[in-house]
Amino acid sequence: MSTDSLLEFARGPLFRLSFAVLVLGLIRILFLDLWGILKAYGKTSDKRMPWQLIRSRSFEWVLPVKRMFRNRHIYSIVSFLFHIGLIAVPIFLFAHINLWKQSVGISWPALPYSWALGLALTTIVLGVAMLISRMVLKPIHLLSKGQDYFWLVLLLIPFTTGFICANLNISAGLYQFLMLVHVLAGDLIFLLIPFSKIAHCVLTPLSQVVGTIGWKFPAGADEAISRITYSDAVEPKPEKG
């Protein structure tokens, strides 16, 4: 199979498959989370919900302007800009919108080229900085698992390859190869998002609701659990003999 036909496959059927997995997978995980929330809500007798608090705490992080400058300023700004780049560049890049237009006939306004270029470069630089900080900085290094490094590397691949292909004068062969890597990495990202921590892209807005209902304990746990576990901590020990 030539690089050309592979590329066609990667941005044709494989892209459609991974995009479908992304959408359906995110719907599935959102549904599972919501189902858990509703079931839990049904189990508790306390139906009050502090919506104002939930709303304000959720928005604080969905648009973290207020929180960003309170602690860890550099990390906050790096992480915030990184997220903006990650979301904006793939969606609002002219070349990407063009592909959608050609295949399904829909389009939307694109970022000016210079903006897209700057944002992509920023994302790459910040991504590398975050990767290095995970490897070097003590507290975050201890917390990090394989998945955390893997995702940063995986996310950087399409950005780097896309940036090179769009801006550097390279041979046609190399261009084709890098474009193939670019598209395949993109497909892989879409395929994996619903099954990884990146699912936070749809689940984060539910966190405050989960936390609130999580603290509403259903009644009757004592009777139900004491039948299964025996605990010295709650009841006095039975006399022997």
Place this chain on the structure above:
Amino acid sequence: MRTSVITPEERKKAFTSPKKAEVIQKQRLNVRYHVEDFDVSDRPRRFLEAFAAILKHSNYRMVLDHFIRMTGRCSRCAVACHVYQATGDEKDIPCYRSGLLLDVYRRHFTLGGMMRGRVSGHGYLTDEKIQEMADSFWNCTACRRCALECPLGLDHGLITHLGRYILSEIGIVPRALVVSTRAQLEGPFKNTSAIPVPALKDTLEFLEDEMLEEKSVKIKFPTDADGSDYVFFAAVSDYLMEAESLMGIAAVFTATGDKWTIGTGYFDGINYGLFYSDRVLEKVVKKVDTETRRLNGKNILIGECGHASRTAKQFIPAYCGGDKALPVLNILEYTHKAWKQGKIKLNPDVVTEKVAYHDPCNYARNRWIVNQPREVLKSFCRNYVEMTPTGEDNVCCGGGGGTVSIDEIRPYRTTVGGKLKADQIRKSGCEILVAPCANCKKQLRELVEDQGLNCRVVGFHDLIYKAIVFDDSLKVPKDDAGKEMK
């Protein structure tokens, strides 16, 4: 606010175990708090059984599923944790602490985790992991400050709560808390401090006499009054240690004229269930409800105690009737309302020292009681100063989550847990620190002593008692006051 990491000497002082080596060996558990002897055989299996039972009869599965689908491990919560700030130990980062339990959940209670575990043969729960959890979950003071700092909105305090709950089901729980709970649920006096009713009545009478002498006003502590507007539950230790707070509360009721009462059937607001077991939590909450209904009270009123207030406010509706549950309010809310209505007059010339207000986490974290006490304090304390950060973002006193009741870990509490708070107090330069919570008061007094701080810790109503001014119509002539006392 950042703090410096503790010195090696402080570390040694904080982490030296007060327990004998043979006890640690016998219990196969190296933690600093005392634990009653428990069955050490087959601990991992029993831990998992308890975990499974709890998952079946609770809402924790929903929480854990949500957490494992999205934990980002970004370490941002580290800056919010007063324990990590003091130790600098990565294992004290809230996200790491939660990760201990989330790993167990992932490995043993999710399909993917079980399959991966079977294939790799790794990750099965071990005694060492239980030991790490038993240590870690009690290093945390469950103040939930980290929840505000998590970009994904995860509440690590809830995971600490669950971890302690599961551990308690296999017998790993601080002895100090269990002994008190046993006295409360099964003891002859039905309260955590084992105060008999006659002793309670004696104390109240003594306080009434004191107040008559000091204020020349007949201020009463009504007991068992049927049909009162408010049935009052203090942290029971207040009857032994916080006379001035109680006198301030009684004085407020005398000024407002509302009907309130203390039930002698049950009068303890303390609920250690919040710290280690939902089963205990429910039993104790129900006792509060039963006593209020026995006296045909209209409202449940909780004294100056953070966790007692939060448990009643949050769990009376959950366990005692949902929408039909009795209303719960904290005494600070009551006093603030009465002050706003002009029913309480406070003399602005009595408290002249520099006063600061400490937010108990259980009041402030969910923005429940933040501004009310400040408004009142600022109205009569001329020299009021604010600590930063404050309000919902306040710093824990270092004795939250029940740890203040564990006397054997005092060196840990006052060098690690309370370090950030001590720095904050020092910086504010306050001479009087108002802490309207029984737990915070005890911890802060120990902190002041151990860290050599130059301030006095009092309750909110201690100052109210000092400054309250009564109408002349309420005054008893001095001669009559003498007779009354006889």
